[in-house]
Amino acid sequence: MRINFPDSSLKEYEAGTTGLEIAGDISEGLARNALIVKFNGKLLDLDEPLREDGNIEILTFRDEEGKKALRHSCSHLLAGAVQKLYPSARFGIGPSIEDGFYYDFDIPDFPGISAFEEITGEMKRQAKENIPFVRKEMGFEEAVAIFKEKGEKYKLELIEELRDAGESVSVYQLGEFIDLCRGPHVPSTKCLKYFKLLSTAGAYWRGDENNEMLTRIYGTVFDSSKNLKEHLAMLEEAKKRDHRKLGPELGLFIIGGSGGPGLTYWLPAGTIVREELENHWKKAHVKSGYQLVSTPHIAPVELWKTSGHYSYYKDNMYFLDVDKGQYALKPMNCPGHIIIYKNSKRSYRELPMRLAELGMVYRHEKSGVLHGLMRVRGFTVDDGHIFCTEDQIVDEIKKVVRFALYFLKIFDFGYSIELSLMDREHLDHYAGEPEEWGKVESALGKALDEMGEDYRPVVGEAVFYGPKIDIKMKDALGRFWQGPTIQFDFNIPQRFNLTYVGSDGQDHRVFMVHRALFGSVERFIGNLIEHYAGNLPGWLAPHQVVILPITSSQLEKAEEIENILADLEVRCSIDARSETVGYRIRDAETGKVPFMFIIGEREAESNRVSLRIHGEGDRGSMELDEAIDIVMAGCRRPELPE
RNA sequence: GCCCACGUAGCUCAGUCGGUAGAGCGCGUCCUUGGUAAGGACGAGGUCAGCGGUUCAAUCCCGCUCGUGGGCUCCA
Numbered sequence: 241m242r243i244n245f246p247d248s249s250l251k252e253y254e255a256g257t258t259g260l261e262i263a264g265d266i267s268e269g270l271a272r273n274a275l276i277v278k279f280n281g282k283l284l285d286l287d288e289p290l291r292e293d294g295n296i297e298i299l300t301f302r303d304e305e306g307k308k309a310l311r312h313s314c315s316h317l318l319a320g321a322v323q324k325l326y327p328s329a330r331f332g333i334g335p336s337i338e339d340g341f342y343y344d345f346d347i348p349d350f351p352g353i354s355a356f357e358e359i360t361g362e363m364k365r366q367a368k369e370n371i372p373f374v375r376k377e378m379g380f381e382e383a384v385a386i387f388k389e390k391g392e393k394y395k396l397e398l399i400e401e402l403r404d405a406g407e408s409v410s411v412y413q414l415g416e417f418i419d420l421c422r423g424p425h426v427p428s429t430k431c432l433k434y435f436k437l438l439s440t441a442g443a444y445w446r447g448d449e450n451n452e453m454l455t456r457i458y459g460t461v462f463d464s465s466k467n468l469k470e471h472l473a474m475l476e477e478a479k480k481r482d483h484r485k486l487g488p489e490l491g492l493f494i495i496g497g498s499g500g501p502g503l504t505y506w507l508p509a510g511t512i513v514r515e516e517l518e519n520h521w522k523k524a525h526v527k528s529g530y531q532l533v534s535t536p537h538i539a540p541v542e543l544w545k546t547s548g549h550y551s552y553y554k555d556n557m558y559f560l561d562v563d564k565g566q567y568a569l570k571p572m573n574c575p576g577h578i579i580i581y582k583n584s585k586r587s588y589r590e591l592p593m594r595l596a597e598l599g600m601v602y603r604h605e606k607s608g609v610l611h612g613l614m615r616v617r618g619f620t621v622d623d624g625h626i627f628c629t630e631d632q633i634v635d636e637i638k639k640v641v642r643f644a645l646y647f648l649k650i651f652d653f654g655y656s657i658e659l660s661l662m663d664r665e666h667l668d669h670y671a672g673e674p675e676e677w678g679k680v681e682s683a684l685g686k687a688l689d690e691m692g693e694d695y696r697p698v699v700g701e702a703v704f705y706g707p708k709i710d711i712k713m714k715d716a717l718g719r720f721w722q723g724p725t726i727q728f729d730f731n732i733p734q735r736f737n738l739t740y741v742g743s744d745g746q747d748h749r750v751f752m753v754h755r756a757l758f759g760s761v762e763r764f765i766g767n768l769i770e771h772y773a774g775n776l777p778g779w780l781a782p783h784q785v786v787i788l789p790i791t792s793s794q795l796e797k798a799e800e801i802e803n804i805l806a807d808l809e810v811r812c813s814i815d816a817r818s819e820t821v822g823y824r825i826r827d828a829e830t831g832k833v834p835f836m837f838i839i840g841e842r843e844a845e846s847n848r849v850s851l852r853i854h855g856e857g858d859r860g861s862m863e864l865d866e867a868i869d870i871v872m873a874g875c876r877r878p879e880l881p882e
Numbered sequence: 883g884c885c886c887a888c889g890u891a892g893c894u895c896a897g898u899c900g901g902u903a904g905a906g907c908g909c910g911u912c913c914u915u916g917g918u919a920a921g922g923a924c925g926a927g928g929u930c931a932g933c934g935g936u937u938c939a940a941u942c943c944c945g946c947u948c949g950u951g952g953g954c955u956c957c958a
Contacts, residue, residue, distance in 0.1 A: 440886085442953060444955080450884095452885095458953090489893085501950090615957070722957085793915080818914075819916090820921060827919085829918095836918085
């Protein structure tokens, strides 16, 4: 048979040759690192004999699919160990996930994390034994018989579904453990040496809260000890950077407690960060052609009925009685901006009209989903709505995407772009006409193409009211977060009958785009804290300079310098506490103050300061002006967009 | 909302097999005038999350509530 390789070379092999043998034919190293094989687009075990001509790719841990196979295989190793140690356990599913895997078990009286040592020991033992993963294909009756005998009710449920879907059944045997599984798997447990069990959690069978709660065990596995260690170190680092820990520590904010779950209280230092960020946002928006507006926190319930929020979002809304009517706290800003748009008859000459607001919204999120600043019940959407004509769509989208990327660049975030499209097999899920969707979807794609941006189209990810562009931002630890989102809306212009008068004197339906660049100011600040490990850029730092007179004799000089800095709008303070210099420096360092001016007798006499920079250490004595220049450069606000 | 775990001083935590509690940091006062990541002494500070129950006695045992964390689901 003729086998094509990714480098488009071609080789002849005897029918029945396995992927592993072909890998070995290429190089010993590839055979050693090979995990699975992709043959004519199908993922197969390495020991699967190949019987026809085709394209082959030997996959290792470097390939996403190889990585998944390794992780999924490790979940079987985990399940095998659990079966051995807890014979009464019943098994759910055990897929690979981003950065690892999990397996769901029904284990009566599972002791929790304290069982990890024993389970890990058993897994290590089996990993050493080099036990092969053996694939078996079988009929439904045989599979049902196997799992019925074991009392595996969850597996039986899965088999039924396979039967209904008309799919075949395969199982994998790993030593004494047999599991229903599509595969593929790595050849044997010897590939599974570098794993670690991480945590346990409850999870409903099939994610449905009406089902029983299973015990989920999370773990991760890598191809080498080095990569595993690096990943674990990253997790440690992430824990250290957790904004829920750093925020209160740095005096930025507190959340929840007696103040109410999911509600944020910004402390003085945090308020400075917020205001700086918001001021820059406002200036940038004005520069980019937006008009700032401000709308109330409550609005009559009728408005929410017109917008449609009442019918599909009311479980997440807070209501209040006012006079004889009912009001709602706004969960979104759009209806407010609609009222402003509709305030007068609009002409095509006014379009595109871009309205923007840092609007606080309130949503009744389930108590269990609240998470630091990332998921709260009251937050500020950096909202904007663009009203435009059809001809203006491509240009407006380009402008918004460029604007969004501008903000990510300020903070050195990486990014990746997704274009969420409608699923044309479920047209009834969407508002608006399919032809209109088609026009706009291609306009969004065209805008991205013309900008030369890479993006991933995702069918079925669009919201019911329109297609959207989502930008995921990548932080310093390589983690992706929900970033800017740009959403088209076919629903609201129709519901509110939003029109403009065209050059032909006729009314036309306006096109509308929602966009949020930070998403939520609260969440974005949470991201910034973790991205920078609390060491915010100078312009956002609540304290920019601490002046440290070595003895009280330099206090007067310190005050003189403080006044100079204050006139330059530098946020500075004097720490003249009766503590040693070392102590006060430590305090400023742990407080992550970017700059310290240390003034002793020598400096005070000669109008000099000794400059210390956070994270860098002592920069030595210099002229006051020079130190001020360094501070001003370090605290300069970002350039506005072009 | 659901499942599991947790809740002791401002913070991080110890402790009490049921007899109302301790450390370090922080805070206050005093001493110390010190040169680049913790000088010293003394002191204040706790209804042991809240409410009920069991008990001669509850911070500890039981129940409920609230809050927090890990997940499920959801999401800016």
